Amino acid sequence: MPDGKxxxxxxxxxxxxxxxxxxxxxxxFGAVASFLGTVRSPNLGETVLYIDYEGYxxxxxxxxxxxxxxxxxxxxxxxxxxxxxxxxxxxxxxxxAIVASSKHRxxxxxxxxxxxxxxxxxxxxxxxxxxxKSQTWVKGNSSASTPL
Amino acid sequence: MPDGKxxxxxxxxxxxxxxxxxxxxxxxFGAVASFLGTVRSPNLGETVLYIDYEGYxxxxxxxxxxxxxxxxxxxxxxxxxxxxxxxxxxxxxxxxAIVASSKHRxxxxxxxxxxxxxxxxxxxxxxxxxxxKSQTWVKGNSSASTPL
Amino acid sequence: xxxxxxxxxxxxxxxxxxxxxxxxxxxxNVRNLATRIERxxxxxxxxGSLCAINEHYVDxxxxxxxxxxxxxxxxxxxx
Amino acid sequence: xxxxxxxxxxxxxxxxxxxxxxxxxxxxNVRNLATRIERxxxxxxxxGSLCAINEHYVDxxxxxxxxxxxxxxxxxxxx
Numbered sequence: 418m419p420d421g422k423x424x425x426x427x428x429x430x431x432x433x434x435x436x437x438x439x440x441x442x443x444x445x446f447g448a449v450a451s452f453l454g455t456v457r458s459p460n461l462g463e464t465v466l467y468i469d470y471e472g473y474x475x476x477x478x479x480x481x482x483x484x485x486x487x488x489x490x491x492x493x494x495x496x497x498x499x500x501x502x503x504x505x506x507x508x509x510x511x512x513x514a515i516v517a518s519s520k521h522r523x524x525x526x527x528x529x530x531x532x533x534x535x536x537x538x539x540x541x542x543x544x545x546x547x548x549x550k551s552q553t554w555v556k557g558n559s560s561a562s563t564p565l
Numbered sequence: 566m567p568d569g570k571x572x573x574x575x576x577x578x579x580x581x582x583x584x585x586x587x588x589x590x591x592x593x594f595g596a597v598a599s600f601l602g603t604v605r606s607p608n609l610g611e612t613v614l615y616i617d618y619e620g621y622x623x624x625x626x627x628x629x630x631x632x633x634x635x636x637x638x639x640x641x642x643x644x645x646x647x648x649x650x651x652x653x654x655x656x657x658x659x660x661x662a663i664v665a666s667s668k669h670r671x672x673x674x675x676x677x678x679x680x681x682x683x684x685x686x687x688x689x690x691x692x693x694x695x696x697x698k699s700q701t702w703v704k705g706n707s708s709a710s711t712p713l
Numbered sequence: 714x715x716x717x718x719x720x721x722x723x724x725x726x727x728x729x730x731x732x733x734x735x736x737x738x739x740x741x742n743v744r745n746l747a748t749r750i751e752r753x754x755x756x757x758x759x760x761g762s763l764c765a766i767n768e769h770y771v772d773x774x775x776x777x778x779x780x781x782x783x784x785x786x787x788x789x790x791x792x
Numbered sequence: 793x794x795x796x797x798x799x800x801x802x803x804x805x806x807x808x809x810x811x812x813x814x815x816x817x818x819x820x821n822v823r824n825l826a827t828r829i830e831r832x833x834x835x836x837x838x839x840g841s842l843c844a845i846n847e848h849y850v851d852x853x854x855x856x857x858x859x860x861x862x863x864x865x866x867x868x869x870x871x
Contacts, residue, residue, distance in 0.1 A: 447605030542870025690791025
């Protein structure tokens with residue numbers, strides 16, 4: 418069985434989910450699971466015009482490595498893609514993608530489930546949401562470290 | 566919020582996962598999850614040449630409706646694609662796809678997880694596996710009804 | 714009554730056909746039908762098989778009705 | 793010692809800069825540094841913020857070393 422590879426993507430371009438699935442596909446691993454987070458509108462009853470994602474790019478990649486190491490400790494994974502898009506995204510556009518392959522279906526699915534929870538904890542990204550009525554930094558929530 | 570739609574696919578052609586993800590994507594639902602099962606090789610130590618999937622096509626669609634109704638009873642889903650390919654598939658090709666959107670990430674992910682388990686129980690499909698050394702009907706396992 | 718019987722996978726191979734039309738005397742359940750088929754088609758062993766009537770899974774005690782489509786097949790192995 | 797300090801999101805807006813170079817007297821921990829920044833940059837409130845040193849999350853008691861890159865930011869809201 419080939420060694421599993423990690424692919425980390427931080428980009429201002431559209432996330433190409435078909436390419437990510439091709440990257441993790443491998444006859445040695447019979448299961449491929451993916452999770453995509455997309456900009457939702459309406460949100461809390463308001464029509465969203467766009468969300469501007471700000472990120473600390475170097476640290477996003479460092480924390481993606483932390484996430485991948487964590488996921489691989491608990492799960493028997495094949496290949497893994499962790500991707501986050503930054504910049505202005507319109508409703509329906511994908512901001513985050515987690516794509517994993519594994520020999521057994523449980524592992525790839527759990528990588529997506531655990532992965533999205535950890536991404537929301539660990540990746541240094543902040544949403545500035547612009548709706549028809551308001552523009553605000555979305556209140557975050559993270560248990561990554563003790564706040565000041 | 567729009568009503569969720571179900572799309573059931575039984576085909577001898579390649580499963581177009583990018584199209585399925587586009588079908589379930591909707592600004593009203595911020596999460597999209599997918600599961601793909603692909604032909605694995607080697608399997609149990611033997612190089613697989615192909616798997617020929619036989620199906621009872623009308624019943625597959627009927628049972629996909631049963632699955633979709635079950636999933637929607639337990640989960641708050643947006644759109645749902647259930648797809649199974651039949652015929653001869655080579656290693657790495659996708660035989661089954663489950664793609665779901667939801668407002669909250671948990672629901673789409675659980676639809677994939679529960680969905681693949683139920684698909685393996687309910688969909689009337691049989692694998693004839695041809696390896697370098699042997700050709701056999703893969704032994705199935707289902708709790709769909711009491712056997713004779 | 715007349716019913717349609719379908720076989721799949723290894724049962725299709727053993728029956729050497731995918732489909733039969735049978736005339737039966739009611740009342741009859743799935744188990745009775747299986748016994749009759751095994752008597753008429755030597756080498757076709759239905760023990761351990763699953764059964765569906767009109768595309769829904771049924772247990773062996775289920776009664777058969779005029780016009781039903783009854784499928785016998787091995788435990789499924791799809792996905 | 794010299795360190796680089798980064799701000800993101802609402803803290804970047806409040807600091808009116810993304811980046812500072814600071815000369816500090818060691819030993820100093822993250823909490824001490826935050827207090828000093830709040831004293832020098834009126835209107836920049838770091839209470840409730842998270843801190844990372846060299847791209848790894850740290851708690852407020854963590855000591856700062858020469859050459860560190862220290863980032864302050866609000867709880868993350870990505871995904």
